[in-house]
Amino acid sequence: MRNVFVHCLFVFIFFMMIVPVVMAQGGQPEPPYIPYQASLRNSVGEPIPDGILPMTFRFFSDSIGGTLLWSETQSQVTTRGGTFIANLGSVNPCSLDIFSHGPVFLETRIAGEQVPLSPRIRLGSAPSSGSSQRVSGDLRTSPGCIRMFAPQPEPPDDPYMEIRTGVGGEASLVMFAPQPEPPMPEPFKAIDISSSPSDGASFGMSAIQGTYAKQLFGVQTNLSGTDMQFFAPQAGGARLVNNNPQIRLKADSLFTRMLIQRAYSSPQGQPESTGVSIVADSINSNFSLFRNNNPQFRVTATSDGGGATIFSHGSEYMGIEPSPFNGGGAVRMYDGAGAKSLELTSEGSARFLEDGSEYMGVGPSPFHPGGEFVMIDTNGLNTMVFSSQGIASFISDGTEFMGVEPSPFNPVGTLKMYDSTGVSTIELSSGGSASFKRSGTEYMGIGPSPFNGTGVLTMYGGAPIGTRVILSSDGKLSLGTSSTSNILTVQQYSTTDPIADAWTTYSSRRWKTNIQPLQGSLARVMKLQGVSYDQKEGGKHDIGLIAEEVGQVVPEVVAYEDNGVDAKSIDYARLTALLIEAVKEQQSTISGLQAQIDELKKVLDTKALK
Numbered sequence: 001m002r003n004v005f006v007h008c009l010f011v012f013i014f015f016m017m018i019v020p021v022v023m024a025q026g027g028q029p030e031p032p033y034i035p036y037q038a039s040l041r042n043s044v045g046e047p048i049p050d051g052i053l054p055m056t057f058r059f060f061s062d063s064i065g066g067t068l069l070w071s072e073t074q075s076q077v078t079t080r081g082g083t084f085i086a087n088l089g090s091v092n093p094c095s096l097d098i099f100s101h102g103p104v105f106l107e108t109r110i111a112g113e114q115v116p117l118s119p120r121i122r123l124g125s126a127p128s129s130g131s132s133q134r135v136s137g138d139l140r141t142s143p144g145c146i147r148m149f150a151p152q153p154e155p156p157d158d159p160y161m162e163i164r165t166g167v168g169g170e171a172s173l174v175m176f177a178p179q180p181e182p183p184m185p186e187p188f189k190a191i192d193i194s195s196s197p198s199d200g201a202s203f204g205m206s207a208i209q210g211t212y213a214k215q216l217f218g219v220q221t222n223l224s225g226t227d228m229q230f231f232a233p234q235a236g237g238a239r240l241v242n243n244n245p246q247i248r249l250k251a252d253s254l255f256t257r258m259l260i261q262r263a264y265s266s267p268q269g270q271p272e273s274t275g276v277s278i279v280a281d282s283i284n285s286n287f288s289l290f291r292n293n294n295p296q297f298r299v300t301a302t303s304d305g306g307g308a309t310i311f312s313h314g315s316e317y318m319g320i321e322p323s324p325f326n327g328g329g330a331v332r333m334y335d336g337a338g339a340k341s342l343e344l345t346s347e348g349s350a351r352f353l354e355d356g357s358e359y360m361g362v363g364p365s366p367f368h369p370g371g372e373f374v375m376i377d378t379n380g381l382n383t384m385v386f387s388s389q390g391i392a393s394f395i396s397d398g399t400e401f402m403g404v405e406p407s408p409f410n411p412v413g414t415l416k417m418y419d420s421t422g423v424s425t426i427e428l429s430s431g432g433s434a435s436f437k438r439s440g441t442e443y444m445g446i447g448p449s450p451f452n453g454t455g456v457l458t459m460y461g462g463a464p465i466g467t468r469v470i471l472s473s474d475g476k477l478s479l480g481t482s483s484t485s486n487i488l489t490v491q492q493y494s495t496t497d498p499i500a501d502a503w504t505t506y507s508s509r510r511w512k513t514n515i516q517p518l519q520g521s522l523a524r525v526m527k528l529q530g531v532s533y534d535q536k537e538g539g540k541h542d543i544g545l546i547a548e549e550v551g552q553v554v555p556e557v558v559a560y561e562d563n564g565v566d567a568k569s570i571d572y573a574r575l576t577a578l579l580i581e582a583v584k585e586q587q588s589t590i591s592g593l594q595a596q597i598d599e600l601k602k603v604l605d606t607k608a609l610k
Contacts, residue, residue, distance in 0.1 A: 060105045261274060287299045
């Protein structure tokens with residue numbers, strides 16, 4: 001049963017570490033052993049169950065046949081997860097000189113079985129593989145070399161690691177990797193460490209790309225400074241353009257520099273680079289972003305202050321600097337031709353330029369003595385000015401046609417518009433008034449000042465005294481007169497009379513209380529005196545009543561001035577109620593008299609018959 005199980009095993013050796021022992025000059029080595037680790041799996045690739053196996057290990061001089069150099073059997077080799085570790089030489093000590101015996105091959109079997117678990121494998125080194133004659137002396141000052149080998153395809157017999165020292169104090173350690181097919185002109189160095197008094201110290205790590213060995217990481221240090229470089233493999237084994245590092249850190253007595261870049265070949269086949277650069281010395285420093293070998297953005301710090309520059313295709317189109325634009329810091333933008341298009345200064349001014357000529361600016365300097373915002377036409381003439389004093393001026397061909405100022409237009413703030421002759425046509429004041437003029441003459445205004453004492457909308461005829469319409473802020477409307485004492489006021493002595501299809505008065509019982517019939521209406525009517533008269537203004541002949549006289553009889557229909565004494569108008573429509581009641585009284589009298597007449601007629605008729 002055991003034989004069946006053993007023959008189903010496959011051995012996969014994934015790691016073997018050989019511990020060499022080098023004796024000092026004139027000494028003897030202690031009995032060494034070789035730690036050996038391997039993996040055991042069944043026919044389907046699964047780890048064998050945990051357990052204890054007896055195993056035989058043998059060294060031969062050849063991969064097939066050859067001379068048996070050493071053997072031992074270990075009765076209890078423990079496997080866990082399909083893996084075992086055995087210290088070769090722990091049962092039968094082994095001392096082999098690899099320099100005298102040449103290649104050594106290891107064979108592994110289950111004890112008592114005839115079939116090895118795997119083909120023989122070549123050992124890279126063996127105990128006591130060095131000799132005192134080869135390594136005697138001080139390696140730090142004397143020429144010397146130690147090489148370590150590992151199994152390699154036949155026929156190459158190249159070392160995996162090499163340590164050298166030189167007479168001038170040079171020292172190096174190189175670790176090699178398996179060579180590609182076909183082999184490179186020189187052995188591929190995976191790790192290279194060297195040091196010399198003249199060149200300093202260096203450390204490099206490399207990998208194979210295509211048919212070339214490419215450095216991935218390197219450090220160089222000497223009296224001039226330290227330089228660290230990181231390289232990135234290129235897709236498909238392509239070579240780095242000019243072998244540029246992706247990241248580079250460099251420090252010397254003058255500068256500390258850091259470079260992060262992506263080097264590649266452009267579609268035109270030109271070497272290009274994109275990345276980040278940081279440079280600093282004891283006084284200045286800068287941070288740069290670049291693309292296609294051209295800077296795109298740069299921030300600098302100098303003894304004069306900080307600055308920033310933004311580039312397009314290698315040319316500056318925007319910059320932030322403490323100088324040289326003005327006495328203080330400034331921000332600049334440039335057009336495609338390299339001419340300034342925008343400038344912002346630390347004094348609070350701004351300039352907008354086209355083809356190098358200013359067409360708009362924000363003060364306080366150097367444009368005007370006070371802080372101003374200025375727009376300029378192509379002839380260099382101001383077209384719009386906003387000042388820090390609250391003044392705005394709009395100009396055409398050098399002539400102001402609109403302005404907003406607290407002065408000099410009026411004592412208070414005013415917005416003015418002018419016609420082509422320079423005469424104001426619209427004025428809006430900070431006091432809430434507006435004036436609309438034609439040829440310098442006001443034809444409409446909105447108060448409260450300077451047009452009227454209260455808030456009003458006024459429309460004029462040919463001059464301000466020729467008032468046509470006034471709408472006051474308290475809802476009173478005047479037509480043809482400046483008086484706004486009533487809810488509606490129409491000009492006196494007008495050459496034309498108001499006309500309408502109808503005029504009604506609110507009179508519903510819903511809005512009245514204390515309703516009483518009029519008494520003595522006929523008597524009051526009898527006290528009224530109708531008159532004819534001529535109007536003092538215009539001389540128009542007319543008829544009517546005298547308000548003062550009517551006020552003595554029917555005060556309810558008379559309107560008075562604000563003093564409550566001087567009568568000014570009569571509500572003729574309201575006299576209708578008085579006249580109706582007077583007619584009714586008169587008709588009652590007439591009806592009584594008619595009844596008496598009828599009785600007298602009856603008496604007379606009776607007497608006449610007799």
